[in-house]
Amino acid sequence: MDIEKVNSMDFGEFVDVFGNVIERCPLIAAAVWSQRPFSDLEDLKKHFFAFIDALPQSGQEGILRCHPDLAGSELRRGTLTAESQREQSAAGLTSLGADERLRLAELNAQYRARFGFPFVLAARFSDRAAVSRELARRLLCPSAQELRTALGEVKKIGSLRLADLLRADPAKP
C-alpha cells in the first residue's frame, strides 16, 4: 500500500486498517486520521507517536493496560488480536513448556502488581529466553523509567505493524 492510498482513505477505512497499530487503541488511529495527508511512513509514524507523547500519564498507562500479558491467559484462550498472536508466536511464546509458562506467569503478576500495567515488549525482536530475562530485569527498574521503557516498546511494536501494513502492496516492488 503506498502513501497516496493511505491519504485517500475515509476515516472508516483508515481505522479498519490502522486501528490496531497501537494494540486495542483504535482511538489513536482515529485521531491520527485528522492529520492527513501524510508524506510517507515516517510521517505517519510521527503522528502516532506524537499523540501518545501528548497524553497525560494516566492515558499513557492506559495504552499499556490495553496490552495482553506475554504468554498469558489471552494466548491460552485464543482471544489475542491477530497482530499479538503473530508476534507472540514469532518469539516462541506459543510453545512454552509448563515450567516456563508458570515462571512467566509469576513474573507477569509481580510486574503488574508493582507498576499497575502489564509487561510490554516488542516480542518480534525477542525469543523465549530473552523475554523472561528482560522481564526479570525490568521488574527491578524505577517506575518512571519503566513507564518510558514500556512506551518505547509500544512504539517499536507500532513501527513494525505500520511497516508491515505499508509494505503489503502487491503493486510495489
Place this chain on the structure above:
Amino acid sequence: MDIEKVNSMDFGEFVDVFGNVIERCPLIAAAVWSQRPFSDLEDLKKHFFAFIDALPQSGQEGILRCHPDLAGSELRRGTLTAESQREQSAAGLTSLGADERLRLAELNAQYRARFGFPFVLAARFSDRAAVSRELARRLLCPSAQELRTALGEVKKIGSLRLADLLRADPAKP
C-alpha cells in the same frame, strides 16, 4: 455492583467491565483506573468525562470516529458492540423499512462528509422519527458547535452505560 467492588478491581477486571463505557475506547477506562478509588457513580463519571475533555481536538474527534453509524452497515452485518446493539434496538432502528433505512444512510453519509466523524446520538433517549429529524437538523450546524454537541451525546451514552453497570448488583435493592 457497589463502588467498593469497583475500587477493588485490578486493571484487567476494570477494563473488562468498563472498557466500552466510551464506545470502542477501552483506553479511556484503562486510563481512568489510575484515578481510583472513586467515591461514587458521579465521581467515576467525572473522571471519564475529564479525560475526554483533556484530549486534543483530534483525540475528541477520534472518539467520535470509533462510533458506528445509527442504522448503518454494522447493524446490518451484526458487528455492533452489545451496548450499541441494545441502544439502537431501543430506538427502533433495527426494524426500519427500506425507505427509512435509505434516508438515514444518505443523511449519515452527508454528515460524515461534512464533519469528518459519524453522527452520534444517545439513541436510547430517542425514537426512529426523532433520529432522522435530529440528524437533518445537526447537519446544518457549524462544525465547532457540532463537535461539542456530539461529545455531549458521547457523555450521555457513557452516563447511561455506567449507571447500568453500577445498578447491576443483585446484592443491592
